[in-house]
Amino acid sequence: MNKIFEVPMYPYERHADQDASAPVRHKVIVIGAGPVGLGAAIDLAQQGIEVVVLDDNDKVSFGSRAICFAKRPLEILDRLGCGTPMVDKGVQWNVGKVFFDERPVYDFNLLPEDGHEFPAFINLQQYYFEEYMVHRVRALQAEGAPIELRGRNKVSAIGTHPDHVTIEIDTPEGSYNLEADWIIACDGAGSPMRSMLGKDFVGRVFEDNFLIADVVMEADFPTERWFWFDPPFNKGQSALLHKQPDNVWRIDLQLGWDIDKEREKRPENVIPRLKAMLGDDVEFELEWVSIYTFQCRRMEQFRHNRVLFAGDAAHQVSPFGARGANSGLQDTDNLCWKLKLVIDGTAPESLLDTYDTERIYGADENILNSSRSTDFITPKSEMSRLLRDAVLDLSEHHEFARPLVNSGRLSVPCTYDGSSLNSADALNGPARSRPGSACPDVLLGDDYLLPQLADKFTLLTIDAEAPDVIEEAGITVTRLALSVKDDKTLALKDRYLGDCDSGVYLIRPDQHVAARRPSFDENQFRAAIRRASGQE
Template identity: 90%
Template sequence: GCGQPMVDKGVQWNVGKVFFDDRQVYDFNLLPEEGHKRPAFINLQQYYFEEYLVNRVRELQEQGAPIEIRGRNKVSAIGTHPSHVTLEVDTPEGPYNLEADWLIACDGAGSPTRQMLGLDFVGRVFEDNFLIADVIMEADFPTERWFWFDPPFNKGQSALLHKQPDGVWRIDLQLGWDIDKEREKRPENVIPRLQAMLGEDVKFELEWVSIYTFQCRRMEQFRHGRVLFAGDAAHQVSPFGARGANSGLQDTDNLCWKLQLVMDGTAPESLLDSYDIERIHGADENILNSSRSTDFITPKSEMSRVLRDAVLDLSEQYEFARPLVNSGRLSVPCTYDGSPLNSADALNGPERT
């Protein structure tokens, strides 16, 4: 019930362009045919995404749905038991205890829930940093996704530009590994980088600046008794390819109908083990694609860079090379090969899920 406001507000785009040095090597169209209900892609700031979700929760509350949003509540301790989960919650008015049949931990990459249960991630932390800047400007750039490899304004690195609502443009600039993050975020250092990219005559204002380091990691298990992990609390990928929030929504789609059946007593608790199996498969698929994108964008050896640059050169004239270019494989639905829920008919028939 909150998709349409997001589409209405979001910036729609289909075309992406890839540049190498100062020349365009090819472009692609994510939605080459007409007649789809939804656009191929929208760009939308996270604060709008969250606002529309909260608005939908408020609507459901007015319709009598048993949902509560408890602001300024912080879980300080968790106790796991065979039949339930206990929580200690701190608030400005004082602490209170809560008992739940099930706990879904969606508390982000730094998940306090994960830490309180003594659990951790496994995976890679990539040795690279990206400057991310939202700038407000009036520009003639088309509504497309532009990605540069080794551009003149950021030699030896990469860059990304795309449009967001309200005249805001998102810019990503690769900085390398050995940097002073706090220094690089200062306006006096950010603005010259953006002027080199956009042009000295382009007027813009900084709205937000941050620096992130790639991480591709996941928990070894997403289900721990009656505690179920989802979203960034369960897995992390690099931002290229829009695999982060998308995979969190896929977790939700996978988990909620199963948990409902278990709570209604129409399915055994073991059904939730399929959530663990299927979404670990989904996370591994995202991590594989995300790692490949990161390795292509930031080659880790001279030979890798030679191969990457050769692919980019060839892609300008030869179509066979274009699928090899990897500036972020875009998120697609996950196929659950090997799921215990796949029957023999599903595995052998034309409509395998």
């Protein structure tokens, strides 16, 4: 059994701030050292923004928790310097299979097209995920980056002011106070920060519970996502099987609504359920057991003056579809470049309102898809169940029914359609690279496109002329000039030009498209730069 989650990785140490005569002011304080909080802190530190991370724990999360990470978050993690070790450790998978009773009725393949650096999905325990991120924090500290990670520092009170936030922090040696210009609250679904500010979620709580069991076993199951509707080992319910590294397997079993959660988590009740699924001859060891209730909810606003919420603290979805941690990483990816512009005095504070609108748009998209998956997986009326079962029966032999099978629509990048930061689309190009979309990757010789579009505003020209550098409203935009003549695979033309002969893209620091046109027009692109940085 893996014991990594029992070892303190950032043990409590007394800090000089605790002995200061007055509360010390920091630029940014991040509350919570989970994947989302660490992602925000690393992102800010890499941009030279001073950041302190506070967590009431001192080690990585107990149990696998979030395990399924999609290509877009992996691309973000690559920009943060920890994507490659996660992929190297993780279990890559592309195939998913759906069973009805014991019959395989439908399968899908998520293998991405050629020319992408990262796979469609990996499975990786959250404790490894957090371990690699802590290692990245330590590497940044060794390089002199302005980042701190303080364990056993629990925020117990908060006060908001027009130009700063005050917090009280409990430690093993007593309490102390800090001030922050900005706070990013990434303290999870039960967010104490949210409660302290008197904020709540809006949305749905579904009347169903699922058992999560992480099981260590030697098994010859393929590296695929298997989902059962009404299996013989869990009649009238559903089940899910996923492989993780180190011979750990994730098993989800639907239990129903009216249960005793504490009783159902006891090994004497869990083990018979698993044996019914796996067979009496399969030897296994329980690593972690939990029970969760489906929830699809979010805060009404993610920004509250100088306190910004991200990840599960801001929104929750049911786990089928891998939209939790994946969405949280896209939150901080959207937020941190905007916060840097505001801190540097380049952009107005109103730019942070677009974090609120864009990521609420993303949360609502996730909630919609997650709610639909939950309604299909757990029908609440006999008519709904009959319809669901008919779809499953038809999908075994008829292709038209397969798109209706919903065992969890898997996470995809959010496209910010309608964002105020986007320019109107004046290039009749591919829908996948329209303004608001995350740039699709392309293999260019021995290098990939996305790392060349990270952490800065970029003017991407494809068989088009433009200046090498544009200075506008305090923003420096550098040109990346490409030609389809150098792309033997034609992926660049397919993903960025379509039927057009040339194209010019303004790319934001988070690798989302802000504007595109068939050729460079100085006035139009200067206006697009101002709009993308919240200055118009």
